[in-house]
């Protein structure tokens with residue numbers, strides 16, 4: 001529900017420039033996908049939004065206010081490590097609730113956590129340790145946790161990147177369903193992915209980032225109607241056209257990167 | 272069904288045969304018999320209840336080794352008297368003496384455990400929170416690390432004579448030495464445990480905006496727990512060694528003193544009785560701490 005503005009954001013790590021001149025605005029209730037090849041700085045950008053690190057120069061504002069650190073106005077879901085492995089799924093959500101809504105009694109927290117787990121289809125998982133849940137179930141619980149704090153902004157860093165295709169599709173649907181639930185109070189979502197089709201399926205707006213340094217290569221409005229049903233969506237011309245444009249921009253970037261004499265390092269960085 | 276002729280059964284029967292072998296003027300060695308039968312019973316019960324094949328086989332093999340050792344000990348000292356009887360007492364005599372000495376040893380054990388537990392818990396109570404804090408706050412770490420590097424590797428046993436001279440009572444000196452010995456492994460491993468918490472988990476904690484106390488208690492402590500357990504186990508072993516060493520040097524009671532005292536009188540029967548008793552105590556404590564560790568780390572699959 002917050003408007004999020006980035007203006008001229010640079011980020012350097014030691015003397016390595018990771019992000020340069022990132023400028024865009026996400027309207028309140030926008031679903032923004034950050035799309036780009038590995039290493040282009042997507043996670044770095046998300047960490048800046050989360051308040052886990054700070055721009056070297058430039059401004060990021062949430063609802064007009066500069067980010068000064070992490071805050072419960074932003075729910076965060078990482079690819080892994082979102083849940084504490086020593087707490088059950090329920091306890092993980094209770095801890096979050098205690099932070100976001102202090103001063104309630106234990107039973108209220110328990111009940112609320114159980115409700116959020118039920119909301120993401122994990123009714124029986126309250127007492128289960130994350131290690132005993134499948135990857136998909138863990139991410140469901142992480143989504144439940146991110147929604148539990150009822151934050152106006154949701155930040156997700158390749159949350160479905162480690163899941164198989166079917167689980168991934170189910171979770172995409174779940175996410176969209178939760179996001180759309182209350183029209184007018186929609187969270188502003190930043191969703192990192194390197195999957196073009198995932199970006200088109202989810203986003204209102206796709207920001208394509210390029211490599212070395214990470215810059216905005218293009219901003220694409222996705223005005224495909226919702227709800228978006230995969231089988232029908234994939235057949236539409238609008239979808240194909242948008243996908244082609246996105247792929248072209250992504251490839252342009254990768255090809256110029258390769259022609260620029262940059263070789264892939266042996267540790268695989270830059271692939 | 273399992274085959275009956277396994278090595279444990281064979282050795283058990285061999286042992287019984289040796290024990291019951293008729294010979295004039297000798298009583299049946301009831302204590303050995305009892306020990307053997309109890310061990311056999313425990314193994315049978317495990318066989319019946321354990322679902323894990325490897326654990327079952329393990330119990331059988333361990334019992335086989337014990338039976339073999341008892342048999343060899345019995346044959347070499349009692350039936351054929353191959354060894355010097357003063358240095359190598361007969362098992363039946365040792366086991367009988369174990370029973371009569373048990374009350375005395377238990378009293379000594381209480382004295383020893385008071386030293387051990389005080390020193391160890393004191394170390395735990397100080398080293399663990401300090402380790403969490405030092406691991407978590409970079410500035411503290413950089414301030415303290417040089418001292419850790421210098422003081423940590425000093426073998427704590429060298430403090431014993433000085434501690435005895437420095438402190439008013441033997442009890443205080445022992446507790447101090449055990450404290451020092453247990454402190455460093457717990458402290459160092461706690462700090463490393465904090466360092467080894469995956470960065471992603473710390474990020475997850477930071478986005479929740481936890482208060483530092485909550486963060487330390489709910490995230491840093493459990494996250495460092497695997498390493499803390501390693502350190503605490505190491506510290507316990509060291510504490511035992513230091514306890515024994517301190518008692519050998521300066522005590523007038525306690526279980527380490529018991530062994531040393533009777534060694535001075537060349538009463539090796541009681542020395543062996545004491546050693547067996549100590550090993551049973553250590554085994555029991557280890558069993559307890561292993562269960563505790565498994566409970567604390569049950570989240571690690």
Ligand SMILES: Nc1ncnc2c1ncn2[C@@H]1O[C@H](COP(=O)(O)OP(=O)(O)O)[C@@H](O)[C@H]1O
Pocket residue numbers: 013018036037038039040041042043044045
């Ligand atoms: N803390 C850091 N330490 C080392 N390198 C970093 C750090 N933060 C960012 N980088 C570098 O920034 C670049 C972008 O990383 P990242 O944001 O993870 O990319 P992406 O998520 O798009 O794959 C990489 O080259 C990475 O090595």
Ligand SMILES: [Mg+2]
Pocket residue numbers: 042043044157
């Ligand atoms: Mg990334």
